[in-house]
Amino acid sequence: MKKRLIIASTLTGLLLVFGMVGSAAASGESLGKCSVDEYAEKFGAAELTPENISDAESIEAIGEIFDGCIEAPSPIIPEINEVIWGGGAFVVLLALMLWKGFPAVQKIMNERSEKIASDLDEADKAKTDAQAVKSQYEAELADAKSAAAAVVEEARQQAEVLRSDLQARAETEISEMKAQAASEIEAARERAMGDLQSEVADIVVGAAERVVEANLDAEAQARLIDNYINQVGSN
């Protein structure tokens, strides 16, 4: 990564240098100097003044010089001095970049990478924690569901037991009521029969007593006593 950074910086510096040189070649200062130099070379030591160029020949010559100077420099190969200056500036700039810029950028990038790694670690940790919480929550939810199911089952069993008890109790009460009713009916029947028998006995025995009393005269008493004595004596 560092290599790619250096290569990119170098290419950027070269582009800047050649770009700046091109611009300098097209400036008016270079054109003037070129014209002066060409004029001096062509017409000797005569100064390039407005009086010297007043005639048509001079003007035409200057025009040609101008045309010659106006010709654009090579777009690829800059002037040597510009290459020197540009290269020096590039070297200085590159040195500054290598000395301060790149370490700073590297430090920033390292810090950022560390921060990103730390954030990723934290994110992983948070994810792990979240997974643990989720697992715990799911386990608790499962426990709660199991407990709820157990409570529901227990309640159902209790309800079933209660229902069975109530049914058994009701059946027992019904049986007891039936038995009691049957017993009461039987007792009432026996009571009625007893009362009837008692009444019949009273009637019959009362009639017998009246008959006996009416017939128990002295002779009958004597006969009863004699019969008793004979019966006792025969045993």
Place this chain on the structure above:
Amino acid sequence: MADDKINSYAQAILAVSAAEGNGTQVEDELHRFAQLLEGSDELKTTLSDSSVPAAKRQQIVEDLLDGQVTRTTVALISMLVAAGKGADIKNIARQVADLAAETRGKAVAEVFSVVELTDDQQIRLATALKSATGKDVEMKVIIDESVMGGLLVQIEDEVIDGTVRTRLKQLREAF
């Protein structure tokens, strides 16, 4: 077995009557007085009532029996009433009869009847009872109209019931 107090009173009465020389008579009179008490609830209650002064109860006895029984019998019954034993006279009389009969080698047979028994009936009954129980008996006839007819004989703890009352009761129970 008789109550100790009743037995003691009976022995005392037998001793006094023997000393007076009229044991059998006292025994019979005491028995008849006991039957009289059983037939009169009012007299029995009065003679048994401790709230009535003893002298008053004795006076009632003497007024009732004076001239009817021997003086010995009056004195003995008066003694029992004064001692608060009016309610026990029946048991005491029975114990006196039992003890007296025992001394004579006999048993007392209480005969409950509506009518008095003739001498012939008493002799035949005594013979029949001896045949049935193997004991010589002295009969104490008790007139009791509740038996309606026939006889009921009790010798010690044995009862021979041939009364019309019992037969009617059996008839009622048969229904």
